[in-house]
Amino acid sequence: MHDIRFEERRVEADGFTVRYVEAGDGPPLVMLHGAGGLALNAAHSLLAQRFRVLAFECPGFQGEVNDRTKNGREMAATIAAAVEALGVDSYALQGTSMGGVIACWLAVQFPERLTSLILEAPAAFRPKRDPSAMTPEQFLAAFHAHPERKELTPPDPEAQARVWPLVERLVGPPYDTELADRLRELPVPTLVMYGTRDGLFGTEPGRVFKDLIPQCTYALVYDAAHDMAGDRPEAFADIVGEFAERQERFYVPRTSAVINR
Numbered sequence: 001m002h003d004i005r006f007e008e009r010r011v012e013a014d015g016f017t018v019r020y021v022e023a024g025d026g027p028p029l030v031m032l033h034g035a036g037g038l039a040l041n042a043a044h045s046l047l048a049q050r051f052r053v054l055a056f057e058c059p060g061f062q063g064e065v066n067d068r069t070k071n072g073r074e075m076a077a078t079i080a081a082a083v084e085a086l087g088v089d090s091y092a093l094q095g096t097s098m099g100g101v102i103a104c105w106l107a108v109q110f111p112e113r114l115t116s117l118i119l120e121a122p123a124a125f126r127p128k129r130d131p132s133a134m135t136p137e138q139f140l141a142a143f144h145a146h147p148e149r150k151e152l153t154p155p156d157p158e159a160q161a162r163v164w165p166l167v168e169r170l171v172g173p174p175y176d177t178e179l180a181d182r183l184r185e186l187p188v189p190t191l192v193m194y195g196t197r198d199g200l201f202g203t204e205p206g207r208v209f210k211d212l213i214p215q216c217t218y219a220l221v222y223d224a225a226h227d228m229a230g231d232r233p234e235a236f237a238d239i240v241g242e243f244a245e246r247q248e249r250f251y252v253p254r255t256s257a258v259i260n261r
Helices: 042-047 072-085 098-109 136-143 157-171 177-183 205-212 233-249
Strands: 007-013 016-023 028-032 052-056 091-096 114-120 190-195 216-221 257-259
Touching (some): 007 072, 028 042, 028 098, 042 233, 091 098, 098 114, 098 157, 098 177, 114 233, 177 205
Parallel strands (some): 190 216
Antiparallel strands (some): 007 016, 016 052
16 A cells, blocks of 8 residues: 555634645545544555545534534535635545534535536435444444454543534535425536445435435445444545546446445
8 A cells, every 4th residue: 555644734714724644646436524523544645546535524523613514515615615716616525423413514505516416325315223322343443344343442431522513514404305305406516326235224224325416326334333444444545436437337337236355
């Protein structure tokens, strides 16, 4: 693997100072994190061998509390402004879990800017489950099929308490009818994928996306839980890279499929 070094940078956009990390050359790939915040993993480095990876942090996940952003739609507008401020006019967009909701809102508001939309276990159209009712062991298994493959650190209770109100606003309701209506008109080639061992959302939300979005591929990643990129970084990077580059010529047909590579 090539030695990939991500540079931490900031850009002023929409009244925020938005933190992001960047590495690589090639077509731009914008990546949005989940509720755990921006954390790089092996999949980011693999993708940076093929793309100019721009991984953004949602304002409010570090530093001052973000009381201004009321929902995923507003955060999407902020991220879109940050990308535009960097002079990037057209890009592939990837969102993880909570970031998948934000990515959906960005796509429906600014479809002309996207070459493709890639959603990793998006939190939109999720089942009504209460993660707080899980035991620590159940919660770990829901997120990680292979916890031994990444360094896991216990969450900071103080940071969680500060950020969680923002997370709840960004993910929105379990089924957002307005977002569903907007996605029915989305003209962007879209890939939605869930791990076969996802214990947080399961896999059925993928079929909702498949039914809603006109150009949607739904794929299952074998032997991965909610954290697909952590469990199967090579497979994740391969799938994301292939779809970002090829869209409609993607090697998985536009039907339900299982990725076992």
